Amino acid sequence: MTVKNVVQAVHDTLHEAMMLDERVLVLGEDVGARGGVFRATMGFLDDFGPERVIDTPLDECLIAGLSIGLALDDMRPVAEIQFADFIYPAFNQIVSEAARIRYRSNGDFGVPMVIRAPYGGGVHGALYHSQSIEALFAHVPGLKVVAPSTPYDVKGMLIHAIEDPDPVLFLEHKKTYRLIKGEVPDDRFTVPFGVAEVRRQGDDLTCVAYGLMWHLCLEAAERLAGEGIEIEVIDLRSIYPLDMDTVLQSVGKTGKVMVVHEDNKFLGLGAEISAQIGEQALSELDCPVVRIAPPHVPAMPYSPTLEHWYLPDADRLEQEMRELASY
Amino acid sequence: MTVKNVVQAVHDTLHEAMMLDERVLVLGEDVGARGGVFRATMGFLDDFGPERVIDTPLDECLIAGLSIGLALDDMRPVAEIQFADFIYPAFNQIVSEAARIRYRSNGDFGVPMVIRAPYGGGVHGALYHSQSIEALFAHVPGLKVVAPSTPYDVKGMLIHAIEDPDPVLFLEHKKTYRLIKGEVPDDRFTVPFGVAEVRRQGDDLTCVAYGLMWHLCLEAAERLAGEGIEIEVIDLRSIYPLDMDTVLQSVGKTGKVMVVHEDNKFLGLGAEISAQIGEQALSELDCPVVRIAPPHVPAMPYSPTLEHWYLPDADRLEQEMRELASY
Amino acid sequence: MKPGKQGKDRHTELGLKEEDLLGMYRCMLLARFCDERQWSLNRQGKAPFVIPVSGHEGAQVGSAWAFERGKDIFCPYYRDMALVLVAGFTVYDVFLGLFGKADDPSSGGRQMPAHWGSKARNIITGSSPISTQVLHAAGLALSKKIKHEDAIVGTWFGEGGTSEGDWHGAMNFAGIHALPLIFVCENNQYAISVHESRQVAGRVYKRAKGYGFPGVVGDGNNILECYKLTKEAVDRARAGEGPTLIELRTYRYYSHTSDDDDRTYRPSAEVQEWKRKDPIPRFERYLKSVDVLDDSVIEEVRGATKVEVTEAAKTAEAADFPDPSTAAKNVFGDIEVV
Amino acid sequence: MKPGKQGKDRHTELGLKEEDLLGMYRCMLLARFCDERQWSLNRQGKAPFVIPVSGHEGAQVGSAWAFERGKDIFCPYYRDMALVLVAGFTVYDVFLGLFGKADDPSSGGRQMPAHWGSKARNIITGSSPISTQVLHAAGLALSKKIKHEDAIVGTWFGEGGTSEGDWHGAMNFAGIHALPLIFVCENNQYAISVHESRQVAGRVYKRAKGYGFPGVVGDGNNILECYKLTKEAVDRARAGEGPTLIELRTYRYYSHTSDDDDRTYRPSAEVQEWKRKDPIPRFERYLKSVDVLDDSVIEEVRGATKVEVTEAAKTAEAADFPDPSTAAKNVFGDIEVV
Numbered sequence A, B: 001m002t003v004k005n006v007v008q009a010v011h012d013t014l015h016e017a018m019m020l021d022e023r024v025l026v027l028g029e030d031v032g033a034r035g036g037v038f039r040a041t042m043g044f045l046d047d048f049g050p051e052r053v054i055d056t057p058l059d060e061c062l063i064a065g066l067s068i069g070l071a072l073d074d075m076r077p078v079a080e081i082q083f084a085d086f087i088y089p090a091f092n093q094i095v096s097e098a099a100r101i102r103y104r105s106n107g108d109f110g111v112p113m114v115i116r117a118p119y120g121g122g123v124h125g126a127l128y129h130s131q132s133i134e135a136l137f138a139h140v141p142g143l144k145v146v147a148p149s150t151p152y153d154v155k156g157m158l159i160h161a162i163e164d165p166d167p168v169l170f171l172e173h174k175k176t177y178r179l180i181k182g183e184v185p186d187d188r189f190t191v192p193f194g195v196a197e198v199r200r201q202g203d204d205l206t207c208v209a210y211g212l213m214w215h216l217c218l219e220a221a222e223r224l225a226g227e228g229i230e231i232e233v234i235d236l237r238s239i240y241p242l243d244m245d246t247v248l249q250s251v252g253k254t255g256k257v258m259v260v261h262e263d264n265k266f267l268g269l270g271a272e273i274s275a276q277i278g279e280q281a282l283s284e285l286d287c288p289v290v291r292i293a294p295p296h297v298p299a300m301p302y303s304p305t306l307e308h309w310y311l312p313d314a315d316r317l318e319q320e321m322r323e324l325a326s327y
Numbered sequence C, D: 001m002k003p004g005k006q007g008k009d010r011h012t013e014l015g016l017k018e019e020d021l022l023g024m025y026r027c028m029l030l031a032r033f034c035d036e037r038q039w040s041l042n043r044q045g046k047a048p049f050v051i052p053v054s055g056h057e058g059a060q061v062g063s064a065w066a067f068e069r070g071k072d073i074f075c076p077y078y079r080d081m082a083l084v085l086v087a088g089f090t091v092y093d094v095f096l097g098l099f100g101k102a103d104d105p106s107s108g109g110r111q112m113p114a115h116w117g118s119k120a121r122n123i124i125t126g127s128s129p130i131s132t133q134v135l136h137a138a139g140l141a142l143s144k145k146i147k148h149e150d151a152i153v154g155t156w157f158g159e160g161g162t163s164e165g166d167w168h169g170a171m172n173f174a175g176i177h178a179l180p181l182i183f184v185c186e187n188n189q190y191a192i193s194v195h196e197s198r199q200v201a202g203r204v205y206k207r208a209k210g211y212g213f214p215g216v217v218g219d220g221n222n223i224l225e226c227y228k229l230t231k232e233a234v235d236r237a238r239a240g241e242g243p244t245l246i247e248l249r250t251y252r253y254y255s256h257t258s259d260d261d262d263r264t265y266r267p268s269a270e271v272q273e274w275k276r277k278d279p280i281p282r283f284e285r286y287l288k289s290v291d292v293l294d295d296s297v298i299e300e301v302r303g304a305t306k307v308e309v310t311e312a313a314k315t316a317e318a319a320d321f322p323d324p325s326t327a328a329k330n331v332f333g334d335i336e337v338v
């Protein structure tokens, strides 16, 4: 066991994966000498050389397309998109190609590749360094999308992602990189996709989140415990496949649900979760499912006043929870 | 009044818009001599010349980016993406740029552009000539997304789109092009965005759809009328802004809802509609909202046996409606 | 037809044996006759969608022949029927794809016809979005280089395909890393209706220089020239000397697809002019000039090939469609979706 | 400094008057001092994010000066502080942006600093995703051409920016349509940490030829050379002779941004070497050689400029942040979202 923060867990897990399997290589902008702008691949160039640690040109379309080609030749590329906000030039390669190759070839070809992308806000990143992109990709059949946010899950899910036969979008909340620390077993282990984790038990309200948001939800929930309100906090970890069983089980207990995410509300993951709860547990709901998500504006603004306006924080979550629990 | 099919309505409306406003121009692949692969701009090159009818290189990123530049200089570009499935290379320009320019410049700049894209299946188009893309774009704040599917609406909404101050994704269901005919007033009129149309009144079940699907729903509903089941059929027409008022009003009457779309289910528009119904009309629901949408596979396969498996048809809709109405 | 430098035939100079010539000729004929057959099936309402190859046979067979089957990798585009016949597709395979039958090796009837792919034949699965395969080719070439495998990668595309960002990215990366990758542009002067002059600023082959590697242009209707240019590029790539861009100028004889009508954008005189440059009769003239074939054998081969094509089409037509119960398979490698 | 051909000064030959020289000099100094100030504010914790310009002043001011303010259009990128000062930004504007204040002309505090834009100044709003502006520039140039307006468009980007598909698309379209568009590459040899040699296959300026139009390269630290190359391109574009690609070779003196640390990827000797080529002292030497300025005036101007910058920063720091009640405004032109 070693205590690490999230980005250290990314770094160490990737490093181990490259040590263990020659087919694993990393590619992206500044992953070489710079070691990644968040230092996720620090020292890799020295340890593995430029053939396995590839500084690509500034072209995300290339990064994705190249990774597909590598994966088709039985390599295990782990591509870094420097900020999730810059993944859109690669949209066609990811959505038309990576996601559809197994299906369109009737299983003849597969694309075992991982795309790592730091996402999320609260870091003065403004419109183009704060975005959440999970809904756009989770909608696309053929892609797996995960968003672990503890050092433990990062290790377990990154190993799983690299060994997964399919393209995986591996979302790392950039604010958790240095903020969230935790114990990580030194030995190899995996955390399966599609299994949510109940981070806190409670009977009064089910709170469903992932990434930075469940950490804030937990903080708010702990505060409310003092008032005798017990909130169940679920960290989804995996966006697709989505573990609705855990959510539904909790709903059966609490009858009240709040879904929280940074991605905007309209067609955000909260919509799907709410729809599935409606389909499978309508009679168990005491009140409408509440979605807490940013307003319909094009991503987070820069000024502190505006950023604060945009992003839910623990204070706001506490208040929303209190209100809903006492509904 | 003239009877036209959908693609004639597109053609004639565009033509009139170009006659009336010098700033309107069309651009895209094969829009010139070929008049568009669906003939939406037939004869335009002769009538308006190559400066206003621009055959672009095969580069959707260029088509979108160029349109933005034109719009920034007070032109009114109407870009054609040959098939909606090919819009992804333009994703970055549409999502990062067109959608965000007004917000990021605090209103200093606006992007009045229209992107027309034939979408939808049932035409032996297979994986890459059948896709529905509305959810991906409707999720993005700053974009308007509409999907008219009668010649009347096409005219009224296309005029509105061209005059709209913001980027509009104008989705035309390619199967409706020649299939759906209707009367179109010869004079100018507009159909506002964000206003759904109740295509059929009924008390037993609310059926929400758009594009080709509401036509099939209507067909199924008419059949059921013979059995004494009265289905209310709503054609949304506009995806964002979304007219939930009309939907909720109908739900208040029927207590039962079925949402139908060709786009896949997970994070498809049905999820948002279901979530909003849950938020605003939970107590009025007699039973869970049902979403009818294709399975989680990467778009429609080619073989007739597989295409049929994929796409809801009137028979299947009839059966689903009957079941739900008698719940 | 002039004999080569040392009194050798042109093909001998290029290292081609008589069996190569016959194999090349056969692939051209098969492609042409498959094309004719698929159009007639289309007119009969039996094949909803056709992508023609006719006119491109010289460029495709000539360039593909320079690669080593079973070792090198092909990343073709939809036009490349003659190419995949070189790479190991049978005529029966072609028609299984045309009809969308369960045994279609490319996709089991999931994709449109002419969306070639087959792992066993080293043909990478292709899609409709233009030029995506060019980046896969770069990734494959990088992989071969990293693994120090003696395989090279070829990718084919139309001149319209040079406009997408994917193409630019692949050219740039191939140049930086001196990848064992051959870019073959089948320049038929039109992308559906859009003429080259509104598609390509400058000239395709001249682009290569800007990326720091050689670009060459050749007569796409001269199969031996296509072979020669590609073979030189392949040899350079195999020697570790990096990529080449080859532009082969040619023409398609039919409309873009069965959904198109080329009369709105191509003067029929132009079409006729290019039909006079047909790569097949041209190669036949060469084969006769070097006494590999004579008119009566040509007649015989043509006849037999046509029969072979017709038979294969018939058998494929009778084959089974995919079972809908398989339609949700192979979305993921591990999860079942329905 | 040699006098020009007919005994004229170099700048007179280029059509530059003394007031131009002084204006150019002033913009360079303003940019440099703003940069120094913003770094010190960053170290004080008052400016969370800084994008430096230092080193690029010659390339930016020299190239921008060739355009006509109030008529021509600028599509810059984040590095272009000196450029927007030429185009009409004040120092106060720069600091309003740095602090994210309500009156920031680019975005009212919504975007990161250095995401320039201002309709009144013909500076098109820019974003973070690299090279998107290059296509907007092409659209604007097309519009000017269609309207037969006598305006031309300039767009600026780093050598890293040439890798994106947007850049390729814009080059191709500009070539096909002979657009009045100038592409200016500020080649500082690094894209964050990635060296040019792993970014650009071949040479940037040589790419132009592949698109059928001229590409030139110049010393980005020689402001008069930058002006000259751009002026020639601007004149050609205005005469309807189409686009030009200009590569200006230079260097950035600081890290990529305040979040970066260049010591991991740039040898300090290299940084020092390029600092010796600093475009500002170099221009000062020229100005002295032609008797436009002498050392004491330079001292005076520098001092006054520094004070101006410090004052502007102070005033901007005291300005209001945007009111959160405005945060949902301007998503759409007609619909309110909250």
Ligand SMILES: Cc1ncc(C[n+]2csc(CCOP(=O)(O)OP(=O)(O)O)c2C)c(N)n1
Pocket: B029, B058, B060, B082, B086, B089, C079, C128, C129, C130, C157, C158, C159, C160, C161, C162, C186, C188, C189, C190, C191, C192, C256
């Ligand atoms: C991304 C994308 N955009 C548009 C299309 C529609 N389309 C299919 S083929 C084609 C023209 C291709 O021309 P070219 O590359 O020259 O190849 P050719 O068909 O002439 O052999 C177009 C525009 C597509 N398939 N993919």
Ligand SMILES: Cc1ncc(C[n+]2csc(CCOP(=O)(O)OP(=O)(O)O)c2C)c(N)n1
Pocket: A029, A058, A060, A082, A086, A089, D079, D128, D129, D130, D157, D158, D159, D160, D161, D162, D186, D188, D190, D191, D192, D256
């Ligand atoms: C699409 C996209 N990908 C990645 C980034 C992250 N990024 C910001 S600047 C930069 C390097 C740009 O280098 P260059 O174009 O040479 O300009 P310079 O900063 O050297 O002036 C990168 C990779 C981005 N902003 N946008």
Ligand SMILES: [Mg+2]
Pocket: C158, C159, C160, C186, C187, C188, C189, C190, C191, C192
């Ligand atoms: Mg072509």
Ligand SMILES: [Mg+2]
Pocket: D158, D159, D160, D186, D187, D188, D189, D190, D191, D192
């Ligand atoms: Mg640079």
